[in-house]
Amino acid sequence: MIKIRSRFNVRLHVWAASCLLSLVAVSLANASPDIGKAAPEFSTPDSNGTVQALSQYRGKYVVLEWTNNDCPFVRKHYGSGNMQTLQKEETGKGVVWLTVVSSAPGAQGYVDAAGANALTRERNAAPSAVLLDPKGAVGKLYEAKTTPHMFIIDPKGTLIYKGGIDDKPSTNPQDIPGATNYIRVALNEATAGKAVSNPVTRPYGCSVKYSD
Amino acid sequence: MFSRSNFTVRVASRITVLIGLSMLSIDVGAATNVVVTDNARASLVSDVATVKPGSAFWVGLHLKLRPHWHTYWLNPGDSGLAPRIEWRLPEGLAAGAIRYPLPHRILSGALATYGYDDEVVLLTRMSALPAVGAQRELLLRAHAYWLVCDKICIPEEGEFEFRLPVGANAAPASAKPLIDRYVARVPAATLQSRFKITDAQLQLRVRLGGDASNVKRVMFYPTEYGVVAHAAEQTWRRAGDYVELTVARGELKNQALQHLDGVLSVVDARGVERGYVINALPQ
Numbered sequence: 001m002i003k004i005r006s007r008f009n010v011r012l013h014v015w016a017a018s019c020l021l022s023l024v025a026v027s028l029a030n031a032s033p034d035i036g037k038a039a040p041e042f043s044t045p046d047s048n049g050t051v052q053a054l055s056q057y058r059g060k061y062v063v064l065e066w067t068n069n070d071c072p073f074v075r076k077h078y079g080s081g082n083m084q085t086l087q088k089e090e091t092g093k094g095v096v097w098l099t100v101v102s103s104a105p106g107a108q109g110y111v112d113a114a115g116a117n118a119l120t121r122e123r124n125a126a127p128s129a130v131l132l133d134p135k136g137a138v139g140k141l142y143e144a145k146t147t148p149h150m151f152i153i154d155p156k157g158t159l160i161y162k163g164g165i166d167d168k169p170s171t172n173p174q175d176i177p178g179a180t181n182y183i184r185v186a187l188n189e190a191t192a193g194k195a196v197s198n199p200v201t202r203p204y205g206c207s208v209k210y211s212d
Numbered sequence: 213m214f215s216r217s218n219f220t221v222r223v224a225s226r227i228t229v230l231i232g233l234s235m236l237s238i239d240v241g242a243a244t245n246v247v248v249t250d251n252a253r254a255s256l257v258s259d260v261a262t263v264k265p266g267s268a269f270w271v272g273l274h275l276k277l278r279p280h281w282h283t284y285w286l287n288p289g290d291s292g293l294a295p296r297i298e299w300r301l302p303e304g305l306a307a308g309a310i311r312y313p314l315p316h317r318i319l320s321g322a323l324a325t326y327g328y329d330d331e332v333v334l335l336t337r338m339s340a341l342p343a344v345g346a347q348r349e350l351l352l353r354a355h356a357y358w359l360v361c362d363k364i365c366i367p368e369e370g371e372f373e374f375r376l377p378v379g380a381n382a383a384p385a386s387a388k389p390l391i392d393r394y395v396a397r398v399p400a401a402t403l404q405s406r407f408k409i410t411d412a413q414l415q416l417r418v419r420l421g422g423d424a425s426n427v428k429r430v431m432f433y434p435t436e437y438g439v440v441a442h443a444a445e446q447t448w449r450r451a452g453d454y455v456e457l458t459v460a461r462g463e464l465k466n467q468a469l470q471h472l473d474g475v476l477s478v479v480d481a482r483g484v485e486r487g488y489v490i491n492a493l494p495q
Contacts, residue, residue, distance in 0.1 A: 035466060072359075072367045108364045145290045145323055162463070169293055171359070171367040200463050202437040206365050207291035207323050 033142045035199045039159040040141045046129035047116035052098060059155045061095045061187060066102060066208060068109025068147040069119050072171040073205035077148060078123050080173035086183060087126040099127040102139030104211035110134060136210040146205035152186055161186040163201030247370030251278045251360040256372045257387035262379030265345035269382065270391050272333035273297060273356050281362045282327045285315035287435055289325035289442040293359040295334055300353040304344040308337040313397035314477055314487040315433060324443035326433055333394035350376045399475040399487030406495040407472045409461065414440055416457045416492060418476060424453050426480045432457055434474040438464030
């Protein structure tokens with residue numbers, strides 16, 4: 001009985017996900033991810049089968065985090081708990097945190113919905129949602145290059161930050177305590193009504209494992 | 213594997229000291245410190261077998277990577293990470309920054325990185341004060357970090373101990389030809405250059421003199437992130453003694469650019485590639 005229901009659920013999710021994939025919206029008017037301009041709009045399914053559209057979060061800050069759980073640079077920030085701490089800190093203040101997986105099927109870091117949810121549980125992560133982007137549509141829209149690669153969108157839908165998680169490019173978790181976390185700084189500045197002092201920084205990490 | 217070769221090396225170097233044969237110590241100096249990882253064989257090599265007090269010499273981190281894998285230049289480009297070497301040196305010996313041989317551009321989809329396939333020697337210029345003459349041998353310790361990538365990336369590191377005897381004359385080491393080959397690929401001469409920028413593009417104008425007529429291909433590698441779009445096509449043309457190179461600006465296109473630093477690769481009609489230093493001011 002339980003088995004049947006779970007199979008049905010899986011089928012429903014697959015069906016829902018394939019429908020939703022076709023809904024991935026690309027707004028050509030905002031096609032370039034430029035600071036001070038409207039952030040590119042997307043509408044794509046998360047790991048629970050819910051459509052996540054950027055526009056539904058007007059009025060809130062949104063963080064986009066590109067990830068690949070097997071990338072050594074991502075492991076640095078999850079193995080140390082740094083990313084989870086930041087997620088909890090910021091979502092606790094009402095920030096929407098969307099983790100995005102753009103690895104193609106078969107490539108490093110690719111996860112399906114169940115895999116993504118298992119990773120969130122295992123790592124005790126606290127994103128608002130994990131976006132499944134196996135075709136790389138959202139990744140290419142934002143020109144996401146690395147994992148991690150971070151973006152911040154303000155309550156008006158304007159892109160206010162793109163770049164690295166911090167200023168210490170390395171795979172060594174021991175570098176985290178001495179690093180300046182650009183996300184924390186940018187969100188503190190923005191919520192205090194100030195301009196973000198470093199709106200573009202070097203994103204460091206593995207290349208995003210796109211399908212092409 | 214690593215501990216065994218280290219042991220062999222230590223025994224060999226003791227024997228060398230005991231016997232005191234200079235020919236043997238040349239080989240020991242060149243062959244010590246091999247670190248074998250999953251994806252690389254790394255070793256420290258020098259162009260001298262003995263260090264002459266008051267002189268400068270090269271020490272290289274020789275990385276032989278898994279075939280077709282790569283590691284990175286100073287500016288790794290869109291992803292990746294530059295190598296790092298932390299030296300612990302005896303008194304009287306000072307290390308410069310890593311001197312990088314010319315990289316090449318590694319394209320992968322819409323992304324580009326700068327680095328080296330298969331093998332590279334990352335060079336460090338060492339300066340020995342006259343006072344090192346009081347020591348019989350110099351022990352150079354280094355901890356090196358490198359990222360080795362193909363479709364995926366693996367961070368690797370190694371702890372090195374490199375012993376070089378001190379002598380009145382700097383005798384060449386067996387690794388000298390290898391070092392010389394990579395030193396020749398380190399851009400040294402600075403070319404007169406100017407740049408100008410528009411909203412979307414950066415134009416670099418470089419004086420090549422008479423060599424300009426002989427150019428087959430040029431490529432600019434910026435030292436800093438975000439100055440140029442790393443994967444973008446670089447177009448260029450000859451203008452008398454100059455070449456003018458144009459490329460799309462990178463992620464930092466909204467920021468003022470006071471100076472433009474990097475290296476220029478120039479390939480001549482015979483296919484010989486040379487690297488030049490670029491420190492350009494606005495036109």
